[in-house]
Amino acid sequence: MAKRRTKTRTHKKVSEEELAKIPRSMVLRLGSSLRNHSLTQLVKDFRNVMQPHTAINLRERKANKLKDFIVMAGPLGVSDLFIFNQKESSGNVSLRIGKMPRGPTLSFRVNSYSLAKDVRRILKHPKSVGKDSAEMLAPPLLVLNGFQVDSDKNHEKLLVTVLQNMFPPIQPQSTKVSEIKRVLMITKNPENDEIEWRHYAINTKLVEGNRNVKKLINSHHNLKKSLPNLSRTNDVSELLLDPYAVGGVTSDSEVEDDAIVEIKNETPLSKKEEKKPVDGEDGENANGTPTRKRAIKLTEIGPRLNLSLLKIEENLTGSSKTLYHAKVTKTSKxxxxxxxxxxxxxxxxxxxxxxxxxNVDAKNRKKDERKARRKAAKNGEEGAEGAESDNSDVEMSSSDEDAPDIKPEDYENDSDLYSDIEE
CATH class of the missing domain: 1.20.5 (Single alpha-helices involved in coiled-coils or other helix-helix interfaces)
Structure with a gap:
């Protein structure tokens, strides 16, 4: 198999320190949720939201426990755990967000949820985004709305901190706008304290020139569209300046003026584009940098989640101290x-x-003592056997000197030898 080519000029190599700072996550489903196919699909859609720094192809088994994933999360550098579970008695679905390695753990009740395929069905112009799409190559832009950080509620400050640390921080000086292709919007309703999760894809479109002029050009190229009626206009400027002169009421596909923003050019302009004015007479903004107007449109790609915060625990395990509970209040005493x-x-x-x-140290000391005694006894036995063998050699040598000199010629056969020994 051929070796994959690695780009050196355009691709910037990330150091190990920067890789260690990137938050990584694991989305799990445990318990009876393994038998719920709808919840299984929700877990897959939620993994797409957390891409690219998540275990997208993770497979759980019925025998797996939470401790198994906690043990494996350390060597893999996982910082966040998202655990979906469903109770067998009531059927309620819960979501727990745990920060590695020592917590805290936020427990939510999932009031309702919609899968990505359900969101695509209700849209007139849906956008199909899979796990291998270009939108999933970069983490989404996190937008928090409705959270009161300046209040005295410490649990809400902790909630905001945990949510902000799910994705790597954005650096305005180095982050390219073109790389941000998704938005994760988390909104809190102050009336009932419910939290809404929405996932959108960002679509951008160049907006240059007058909209009425574009309609005239499109009507000229498209024979099905009729030319505008110019009999009611006194001057051609009325056709260009009046927004309702061509087409009347705008359709859903038209871009509103509020959605138009100016974005700095990140790619070098060609010679024709450099001569062409972009913004104003000189084609530059106030800072002297070439800009272009783009229309931004958000298309929801799912999933949707409606959550309610139940409690916050100190550690990852369920037997830890409870820092906050939504339904149980305690006095200072x-x-x-x-x-x-x-x-x-x-x-x-x-x-x-x-x-x-x-106790373990005492057992280990006793074990070491027994080993030392066995080793000493073994060494003593070997020394004694060596001394006995030396004595036997000396005795044999002395007995050989005292023994009579018997020659084979003195006996004709072996029977004579044995007979002499018996006598």
Whole structure:
């Protein structure tokens, strides 16, 4: 197989330090959610939202537990865990967002959700975006709306911090506008505290020149469109300046003026484009940089999620301290009592661990002592066997000197030899 070519001029190599700072995620489904096909498809759509820094082809098994993924998340550099689960008794779907390696964990109740295929069905002009599309090569632009960070609600500040750290931060000086092709909009309703997740694809279109002139040009090239009636106009300027002179009311496909923005050119202009005025008489903006007007349109690609925050826990496991609960409120006295109990439990846990460590160390010392004794005994036996073998050699040599000199010629056969020995 041929080696894949790597570009060196246009592709910038990312250092290991920068790669370590990029947030990575794993989207899981555990428990009875494995049998819910609709929830399984929701997990796949949610993985597309978290692309490209996520495990898109992750496969779970019924035997897998949360601890298995927590153990594997460390070597893989995973910073966020999104866990979907469905209770067998009530059928309610929940979502937990955990920060690695020590928490916190945010628990949400999924009030309702819509899959990406359901969103495409209700759109007049849908946009099909798969996991291998060009829009998935860069993380989405995160937009938070309705969150009160300046308030005294500490849990909301923590929620905003966790949501902001799901994706790598955007640097205005180095980030190219053309690379941002998706938007993840998270909106909080202040009346009922419900959180809406919406996922959009960004479509841009060059807008240069007058819209009425464009309509005239399109009517000239398209024979099905009739030319505008010029009998009611006194001057050609009325046709160009009046927005309702051609076409009347604008359609849904037309771009509104509010959606037009000026974007700096990121690619070098050709000689013709440099001579052509872009913005104003000189073709430059106030900063002297060539710009172009583009119309921005958002197309929803799904999925949709309606969430409600239930509680915030300190660690990833369910037995940790609860920092916030939406339905249970505690007084200051009850909070102090819970803090005391939690501290006592932590102290007892630390004592048990210390005791277990001491027991393990004692067993290891006994094991080492037994090994040392066995080794010493083995060395002593080998020394004794060596001394006995030396004594036997000395005895054999002395017995050989004292033995009579018997020659084979003295006996005709072996039977004579044995007979002499018996006598």
């Amino acid at each position: 009850e909070e102090k009592e819970l803090a005391r109990k939690h501290a006592a439990a932590q102290k007892l846990k630390a004592e048990r661990r210390a005791k277990q460590k001491a």
